[in-house]
Amino acid sequence: METDFLVIGSGIAGLTYALKTAKQHPDMSVMVITKTQADETNTKYAQGGVAGVWDEEKDSYDKHIEDTLIAGDGLCNREIVEIVVKEGPERIREIIGYGAQFDKNEQGEYSLGKEGGHSENRILHHKDVTGKEIERALLEELKTIPNIRLVNHCFVVDIITQHHMGYLVTKSTTDITCYGVYVLNRQTNQIEKVLAKITLLATGGCGQAYRTTTNPRIATGDGVAMVYRAKGRIENMEFIQFHPTALFEPGVSPSFLITEAVRGDGGILRNKDGEAFMERYDPRKDLAPRDIVARAIDNEMKRTGTEYVYLDCRHMDKEKFIHHFPNIYNKCLSIGIDVMQQMIPVAPAAHYSCGGIKTDEWGRTSIQHLYACGECASTGLHGANRLASNSLLEAMVFGHRCYLDAIGKIAKISFEKNIPDWIALSTMEPREMILITQSQKELQQIMSDYVGIVRTDVRLERAMKRLDLLFTETEELYRSAKVSPQLCELRNLISVGYLIVKGAQFRKESRGLHYNTDHTEKSPLLQNIIL
Incomplete structure (x- = not known):
């Protein structure tokens, strides 16, 4: 198979790019590959909303920029932060143009929420299923574009570079080039090659590296692992964000997310004694950035010997809560918790990877003709900790910027015809699937026990x-x-686990999401760690 533009992943980042390239070049082919159904993405599970400066009388770009820089704890690339914040509102308007519906107040104006780390109300949301609504709108728009081919149930095994043509490729090779991908067609169980002039990786996160995560089962770090194997640049993988408030349900995976917007609307964290403890950790209390809140909860759990803390919503207006958070209300009710009568048991869960495939301001990776955007990319926006609701914004902005750069290059790129077919190392079925499933459980336990919210050199x-x-x-x-x-x-999860641990070992300090009790001070000299 051949396609001009190849997109791996069907979340907000990949679909934004695919729609724009297809509309710009109706005479060219765009192929979107996803390993399950098109709507099974991290985007779909994003509850809270998308941050953007909307009310310019009360808010400003400077405030949003400053909030992002503070959350990133000194490692954000200021130029990238300014790009995303200033270009973001226009990208949000485009999503609205595709049909995405955000909640409005009684006056017909957009209802803007507030989340941890934000100094103003700037979160646009669709109840507590914002990502799902955006994904719906993008997929509906996709159906109207004839030159986009959506391929479901194909697993991308590797990106194709000179390595597959018999050349020696190392980290020092300056002209590593992507020619497409090898994919496992899950319907035929055959590995096929898809050649492309330009490839975009929008493969999402890696939450499944941990035992408890809010990420769906597909979030296995495929894009990061493929680029690492291809000798591309990866950075800052040690910064794994743990969402402070996942619903505590022993043995349930993935964990149900209790969006930060609940605390934005007045929810209060309490320990087993009913004490509102956040004021002891940060003057912003329950609306401190996520790294601070997650560590505070972790400390309370260890101090009191409990597996969870509580989120108290009993004082909140019932009608407004059900209107804004219908899924959360119904989910809690389904397990016997009436949030108006009982507190919600919550605990931190792996949520978002702030590092990933290193890109520049146009989404270009260190491998030629290969772009990356969305959670799999490290653009420089998030630094050491992501500000809440900046992820959907980043995906839209960089999906657009990747598109702008790609359409300027596509005419000068030809298909590489000298690509060999996949050489199978073995045709034998695994004798025991437990060898795979048990190894994944071991990996998740290792990462959760030794490379979690708090780390040490020995761990x-x-x-x-x-x-x-x-x-x-x-x-x-x-x-x-x-x-x-x-x-x-x-294989991909093991590679991701290695990159997280290696980055954490190199970072001899505590900064943002990486907290090592053997190195509690920040180092003024330590910047991004590239692997």
């Missing part, structure tokens, strides 16, 4: 030793068994 060293063994075992299995999505996801 990181132990995690690396365990990961080395898992890597060796899994590579042996990969060489001896037929390729499957489960095996590929395990």
Whole structure:
């Protein structure tokens, strides 16, 4: 198969780019590949909303920029922050133009929410399912574009570079080039090659590296792992954001998210004794940035010997709560919790990767003809900690910027015809699927126990030793068994786990989402860690 523009991933970042390139070049082909259904993305599970300066009488670009820089704890790229904040409102208007509906107040104006780390109300939302509404609007728009081909149930195994043509490719190779991808067609169980002039990775996050996560099961860090194998640049993977308030349900995965907007509307965190504890940790109390709130909850749980704390919404207006958070209200009710009568048990869960594939201001990676945007990319916006509701904004802005850069280059790029077919290392089915499933459980336990909210040098060293063994075992299995999505996801998660641990070992300080009790001070000299 050949396509001019290839998009891996069907979330907000990938679909924004696909729609724009297809409309700009109706004579060219655009292919979007997703490993399950088109709407099964991290975007779909984003509850809170999208941040943007909307009310310019009360808010300003400078305020949003400053809030983002403060949350990022000194590691944001200010130029990128300014780009995203200033270009964001126009991208939001485009999404509205596609049909996305955001909540309005009685006066017909957009109802703007407030979340942790924000100094003003600037969050546009659709009840508590904002991401799902945006995904719906984008997919509806996609149906109207004839030159976009949406391919479901195809798992991308690797991006194709000179390495697959027999050339030696190392980190020092300056002209690594992407020619397309190898995909496992889940309906035929055959590995096929898809050649492309330009490829965009919009593969989402890696929350499944942890035992407790708000991410869907598809979030296995595929894009980051593929680029790392292709000798591309990865940065800042140690900054894994734990959402402070996931609904505590033992044994349930993924965890149900209790959006930060609940605290924005007045929800209060309390420990097992009913004490509102956040005032002891930060003057912003329950609306401090997520890294601070997650560490505070972690400390309260350890101090009191409990597995969760409580989110108290009992004082909030019932009618307004049900209107704004209908899914949360019904979910809690389904497990016997009436949020107007009882407090919600919550605990932190792995939520968002602030690092990823290193890109420049146009979404270009270190590999030629390969772009990345969305959660799999490290653009420089988030620094050491993401400001709430900046992720959907970033995805839209960089989907647009990738499109602008790509359409200026596509005419000068030709298909590489000398690409070999995939060479199967083995055609044998895995004898025991437990070898894969158990290794993934081991990985998640290692990452959760040793590389969580609070870290130490000893824990990181132990995690690396365990990961080395898992890597060796899994590579042996990969060489001896037929390729499957489960095996590929395990390989990718192990690579992601390694990158998180390695970045954490290099960072001899505590900053943002990375907190190491052996190095509690910030280092003025330490910037981005590139692997």
